[in-house]
Amino acid sequence: MAVYTDVSDEELAAFVAGYDIGGVVSCKGIAEGVENSNFLLQTEAGRFILTLYEKRVEARDLPFFLGLMEHLARAGLGCPLPVADRGGKALGVLAGRPAAIVTFLDGVWVRRPTAHHCELLGEALARMHLAGLDFAIRRPNALTIGAWRPLWERSRARADEVAPGLAADIEAELAVLEATWPSDLPVGVIHADLFPDNVFFLGERLSGLIDFYFACDDLLAYDVAVCLNSWCFEPDLSFNITKGRALLAGYQRVRPLEPREAAALPLLSRGSALRFLLTRLYDWLNVPPGARVTPKDPLEYHRKMRFHRSIADPAGYGLER
Amino acid sequence: MAVYTDVSDEELAAFVAGYDIGGVVSCKGIAEGVENSNFLLQTEAGRFILTLYEKRVEARDLPFFLGLMEHLARAGLGCPLPVADRGGKALGVLAGRPAAIVTFLDGVWVRRPTAHHCELLGEALARMHLAGLDFAIRRPNALTIGAWRPLWERSRARADEVAPGLAADIEAELAVLEATWPSDLPVGVIHADLFPDNVFFLGERLSGLIDFYFACDDLLAYDVAVCLNSWCFEPDLSFNITKGRALLAGYQRVRPLEPREAAALPLLSRGSALRFLLTRLYDWLNVPPGARVTPKDPLEYHRKMRFHRSIADPAGYGLER
Numbered sequence: 001m002a003v004y005t006d007v008s009d010e011e012l013a014a015f016v017a018g019y020d021i022g023g024v025v026s027c028k029g030i031a032e033g034v035e036n037s038n039f040l041l042q043t044e045a046g047r048f049i050l051t052l053y054e055k056r057v058e059a060r061d062l063p064f065f066l067g068l069m070e071h072l073a074r075a076g077l078g079c080p081l082p083v084a085d086r087g088g089k090a091l092g093v094l095a096g097r098p099a100a101i102v103t104f105l106d107g108v109w110v111r112r113p114t115a116h117h118c119e120l121l122g123e124a125l126a127r128m129h130l131a132g133l134d135f136a137i138r139r140p141n142a143l144t145i146g147a148w149r150p151l152w153e154r155s156r157a158r159a160d161e162v163a164p165g166l167a168a169d170i171e172a173e174l175a176v177l178e179a180t181w182p183s184d185l186p187v188g189v190i191h192a193d194l195f196p197d198n199v200f201f202l203g204e205r206l207s208g209l210i211d212f213y214f215a216c217d218d219l220l221a222y223d224v225a226v227c228l229n230s231w232c233f234e235p236d237l238s239f240n241i242t243k244g245r246a247l248l249a250g251y252q253r254v255r256p257l258e259p260r261e262a263a264a265l266p267l268l269s270r271g272s273a274l275r276f277l278l279t280r281l282y283d284w285l286n287v288p289p290g291a292r293v294t295p296k297d298p299l300e301y302h303r304k305m306r307f308h309r310s311i312a313d314p315a316g317y318g319l320e321r
Numbered sequence: 322m323a324v325y326t327d328v329s330d331e332e333l334a335a336f337v338a339g340y341d342i343g344g345v346v347s348c349k350g351i352a353e354g355v356e357n358s359n360f361l362l363q364t365e366a367g368r369f370i371l372t373l374y375e376k377r378v379e380a381r382d383l384p385f386f387l388g389l390m391e392h393l394a395r396a397g398l399g400c401p402l403p404v405a406d407r408g409g410k411a412l413g414v415l416a417g418r419p420a421a422i423v424t425f426l427d428g429v430w431v432r433r434p435t436a437h438h439c440e441l442l443g444e445a446l447a448r449m450h451l452a453g454l455d456f457a458i459r460r461p462n463a464l465t466i467g468a469w470r471p472l473w474e475r476s477r478a479r480a481d482e483v484a485p486g487l488a489a490d491i492e493a494e495l496a497v498l499e500a501t502w503p504s505d506l507p508v509g510v511i512h513a514d515l516f517p518d519n520v521f522f523l524g525e526r527l528s529g530l531i532d533f534y535f536a537c538d539d540l541l542a543y544d545v546a547v548c549l550n551s552w553c554f555e556p557d558l559s560f561n562i563t564k565g566r567a568l569l570a571g572y573q574r575v576r577p578l579e580p581r582e583a584a585a586l587p588l589l590s591r592g593s594a595l596r597f598l599l600t601r602l603y604d605w606l607n608v609p610p611g612a613r614v615t616p617k618d619p620l621e622y623h624r625k626m627r628f629h630r631s632i633a634d635p636a637g638y639g640l641e642r
Contacts, residue, residue: 008432009522023524025427028361029352040349040361042427047363106346106363111329201330203344 005037005052007095015094018085019101021045032197035213037097040104047104049080052097057213059098064139065212066090066100068132068189073103075131077124078200078208080105107200107207115246118231120206121199122250125191125227128209129220130255132189141192141216145181145271148174148278155281162284163299170277173305177271182219182264190223191215195230221261224251225268228317229276229304237303245318252320262319266311273305326358326373328416336415339406340422342366353518356534358418361425368425370401373418378534380419385460386533387411387421389453389510394424396452398445399521399529401426428521428528436567439552441527442520443571446512446548449530450541451576453510462513462537466502466592469495469599476602483605484620491598494626498592503540503585511544512536516551542582545572546589549638550597550625558624566639578640586635594626 007015007027016024022044030038030049037052053062066082070090073081080102082090092099110117141147152174159167191198193214200207224247232243251257257265280298287295311317328348337345343365351359351370358373374383387403391411394402401423403411413420431438462468473495480488512519514535521528545568553564572578578586601619608616632638 006432009429010433012429024429025523026425026521027429028349030361031350031352040351042368104347108330108333108345108348111327112331200347202346 004054005095005097011095015092016043019083020086048101049104050101052094052099061139062091062098064137065215067137068135068212068215071135072128072131077128077131080210105200105208105210107202109197109199110201113196113231115243118243119246119250121227121231122247123254124206124209125194125223126251126254128191129188135189139216141218143275144218145177148274151278151282155285158285159281162281173274177274180267185219185221185261185264187217188220189215190218190220192223192226194227221257221264222268222272225265225272228269229272233304237300239307241318248317248319262314265314265317266308269308270305273301273308277301277305325375326416326418332416336413337364340404341407342404369422370425371422373415373420382460383412383419385458386536388458389456389533389536392456393449393452398449398452401531426521426529426531428523430518430520431522434517434552436564439564440567440571442548442552443568444575445527445530446515446544447572447575449512450509456510460537462539464596465539466498469595472599472603476606479606480602483602494595498595501588506540506542506582506585508538509541510536511539511541513544513547515548542578542585543589543593546586546593549590550593554625558621560628562639569638569640583635583640586638587629587632590629591626594622594629598622598626
């Protein structure tokens with residue numbers, strides 16, 4: 001649930017008047033997204049998403065995020081296109097916060113992805129990776145391997161409150177990953193958070209990707225691992241290899257994985273599972289009073305991490321040579 | 322903040338297929354309304370609001386609410402029009418809840434109404450009252466004078482926690498209102514909750530009214546009193562008589578108040594203030610754990626109630642004879 005900032009009609013009208021998109025017809029806060037305040041804005045020119053960036057997003061990162069969306073949209077990828085104001089700027093200020101207007105992306109996200117959805121997702125992810133190769137701005141991944149230990153330090157003392165033995169297991173896993181994390185794999189712009197709620201479908205067609213606010217430079221195959229984690233497990237947390245096969249086949253049709261990337265998939269998947277385990281664990285242990293967001297169960301990703309430890313070969317995910 | 326129920330893409334597609342409005346193009350939960358789950362639904366035929374009725378709304382009242390919106394819309398009043406499904410029914414079931422689709426009403430609500438907005442609001446309220454006179458379904462007001470004492474009993478013991486002396490003041494006020502509440506004034510369908518967030522404007526034009534889920538049969542002039550309370554006080558809780566004058570002039574241009582209605586305005590305004598004081602007091606004292614809605618300050622309406630006690634004549638609201 002989001003919308004942390006209320007925008008008055010006068011402020012909104014004045015802000016929109018700075019763009020060449022006609023007058024405001026309606027504006028509704030959207031109950032989605034946990035980082036920013038989002039509004040579905042209808043003007044005389046059409047539908048847009050108005051985003052107010054709340055303090056969890058670093059203002060200095062906004063040119064990267066908005067520039068990336070523009071770069072990807074111009075490359076033909078389905079994603080929101082930032083709208084420039086009359087002065088040519090995509091980033092403005094509204095209600096005291098950095099704010100931007102982007103085009104509206106049709107489609108709905110699928111609650112229960114099928115193998116077909118996974119295949120289309122794999123294709124779109126690979127297209128995004130290729131389209132991002134010539135994007136000029138750099139942004140290191142703030143939530144990659146080197147960031148996990150400091151994050152872990154903030155939860156370690158209380159981790160066993162969530163599940164007995166969890167602290168020792170995470171400790172051991174982190175040590176293995178830090179010792180073996182690959183550094184020689186192809187790097188580029190990754191989405192880093194491409195869960196099903198960030199991918200829209202119109203009927204059987206994938207209409208686009210949204211929410212690039214974790215995007216950064218990192219190992220491309222790590223992004224594949226994030227998607228294996230978020231798309232290919234069933235509600236009972238069993239891995240569905242048919243979905244894994246479809247996702248990887250879709251990806252490889254557009255961008256074949258190099259052999260060393262394929263070989264690293266089990267390790268990268270463990271790392272991706274640990275990353276979401278750590279952030280969810282922290283949020284679980286630190287729910288602010290009066291929070292309007294229910295924290296997500298960290299143990300879901302502990303189960304997934306343990307599954308990946310049982311996979312020695314990428315064929316275990318359905319990867320076909 | 323609302324959206325209490327998540328709707329899967331499959332359930333949504335199946336529900337929308339029961340209507341002649343094309344396929345789903347997008348569907349976003351709206352962060353507005355505290356009673357129901359609302360979604361901005363775009364289909365191939367246009368924009369709609371999809372509402373899932375949560376348990377605070379009585380299912381047996383839904384034919385009244387939906388029938389009233391249809392009646393008022395057909396009478397030319399700007400308000401959402403319920404869309405009938407292919408079987409001719411406006412009320413269906415989605416995600417286990419009663420659900421309806423209504424047309425989308427353009428416009429935004431004004432955070433700081435001017436006298437001009439108040440005048441247009443008065444006109445629209447009077448038009449609604451006239452249009453409701455030949456509506457066939459009856460619904461007694463569940464929150465009128467007879468309901469206030471039982472509501473008060475649930476908060477009385479703890480009222481002084483909110484402000485010292487509050488309990489005695491409410492007790493005395495309730496006794497006066499119960500003894501003097503008018504029973505001989507014109508009755509009809511009232512909105513009963515026509516606060517600024519339920520009235521949309523497009524530029525300087527009032528585009529329509531929404532949220533009829535407190536509508537009922539009651540004294541028409543009581544609805545005017547609700548609007549005096551919710552539109553004509555400044556943020557510092559001083560009464561702005563220019564706005565009161567504009568609201569009443571707008572109303573009377575369409576439906577002149579009878580002299581006994583005008584004379585009752587101070588008493589009705591006290592009663593309306595007490596009604597919102599009592600519901601807010603109850604909500605204030607009974608915030609559920611994990612609530613996603615911040616309760617509204619009950620003392621705002623205590624201040625307003627005390628103001629109305631100082632008014633002996635409707636001229637004190639700016640009423641012109």
